[in-house]
Amino acid sequence: MRRQDLLDVSAAADKAALHARLVGVAQSLGFPFLSATLVIEQPGAPAVMVSVNETPQAYADIQNDVSKGRRDPVLHKLKTASVPIVYDQSFYAAAGEGGLWEEQAPFGYRNGVAMALHLPGGRHFLLGVDRHERLPSNDRAMTRLMADLQLLAVHTQEAALRVLLDEALAVGEIPSLTTRELEVLRWTMVGKDAWSVAQVLEVTESTVNFHLRNAERKLCVAGKHQAVLRAMALGLL
Template sequence: MRSMLQGRFQAVLGAESQPEFRAEIERFTHSLDFQTFSAMTVVDHALGKPEFIVLDNCPTGFAEAMHNPQLGLQDPVMQHCKRYSVPIVWDQQTYVGGGNPDLWDAQASFGYRTGICLALHLPEGRHFLLGVDRDQPLPEDPAYVTRMVADLQLFAVHALDTALRVQLPPEQQLERPHLTPRELEVLRWTMDGKTAWEVGAILGITERTAVLHLSNAGQKLGCNNKHQTVLKALRLGLIR
């Protein structure tokens, strides 16, 4: 658990503003050996058009095209992300196969030649898209590329709730479950790798009571095990 939450994955959870959030995404992007990124939070409204909130480091000359909603109607990567949560690894052939090679030619001149993109679709019309791009081909080693995709997925899961927290006004944010102080204490020590017996000894409660608090927290957060419970509590900002 601790190794999973260290470094680049955990740091994004602590971002308290859009500039901090942007800096953490850019730092992660460079750590994967990509140059540019785009992070988009989308809110579907019952009445009216969807709301798009974008953070990126794209070249100034490409920004207007990058932020044009009509681009999504032509871009095979965006069309994939609208329909699926499975990441897509894209290059020139993706656009050729999608019938839009001219779009790839246009963006390639700005350094967008290949990349990885994914979308996370939430209840109540919330969506989070994250893509990283580079001007060089991806490594030929399939295992290395698979690891890059997995890293991006894990980072996106951590970044998701930070995006909703720092980019949406309070009235648009989803309600967070209420955990008792004791449940939060148990989660914090569990995050540090303590067993239920050790948590009980630290807090002066029985092992069974520690397990009960952890189980109650998991039920409130809709999780099936302690690892999912800790991760979701971190994502929601309930623990640090």
């Protein structure tokens, strides 16, 4: 895999460009099918997911079946895993879900690799690639493939946060911030640091930071300045 291919993926300007570049890289690695998903967790509300994928149309209904997704052992592993997950028929059988593998196998989803990047602010990025053929049995070839896919995941999540985040937030409800969280963000917006905000509100600096962290989590961002920008974009400030 060429370094320029990774840079092109991370620089994708929109969802269509991200899809096209991802498909090209995945195919160069021997995978005709892929899914890249940005997951946004929202306090008190269902998680929001926005994806770019290359999936056979005939398989779309099965892939979008929520009940099957809840049973999928790969997805269960991704919730906490920080390393790539390699799957084949034996992986599903060991989890007691061999029937799921039997359903997806005719569409080419027989062998694959999936991984998750767990990010600040309740955000998660999932990347999966799939194919009919077996994965390399040679340790060296498999290690190289894992390294390439991990690099691809890192570069893809950078683009996903840029081109998919707004869509993900638009799909979900506008988060509800408390009066104090909004006050802290307003003072931050005019350039005051946590200590100065604490003096204005007559609270401790740790209390200000507590409200800032809560606001960042609800707005699915990392950092107080990003929280201010997101709150402004959503009309909260």
